[in-house]
Amino acid sequence: MALRRWEPFRGITRLHEEMDRLFEDFLKPFWPERREVPAEGYRLPTLDLAETETEFLLKVELPGVDKKDLSVEVLPDSVVLKAEASEEKETKEASYHRRERSYRCFQRTIPLPAEVKSAEAKAAYKDGLLEVRLPKTEAAIAAKPVKVEIR
DSSP, X not given: OOOOXXXXXXXXXXXXXXXXXXXXXXXXXXXXXXXXXXXXXXOOOOEEEEEOSSEEEEEEEOTTOOXXXXXEEEETTEEEEEEEEEEEXXXXXXXXXXXXXXXXXXXXXXXXXXXXXXXXXXXXXXXXXXXXXXXXXXXXXXXXXXXXXXX
């Protein structure tokens, strides 16, 4: 029988590594590329993705983002949102001048549950709310869910 060195924290270290892997696997559908995971203290914009028989409707809250700083790219299976927003404030107090700036940017890829006609997508932006209409392809419209009997 071989002797092994006792490492009191080996089990805890292994548990920590397993938990990291578990969370990575769980979050992968939401953030397919790790670079899209937001930095601490920064929040990705919230969104809703609704479906009708003929299209998907994507609504994204982007408060404080100007329309000219927003980019929407539609692929057959996903939507890529990019935005850059900068804000400058100037305050004069007593005998000194203070300037405060903030800069935010993000990129987010939203996977779609079915293929869309990317060339026919339409987007509108008003009061910090982006709405993107994504018409489904004929194949996606024709595809119906099949109920499978459970034995």
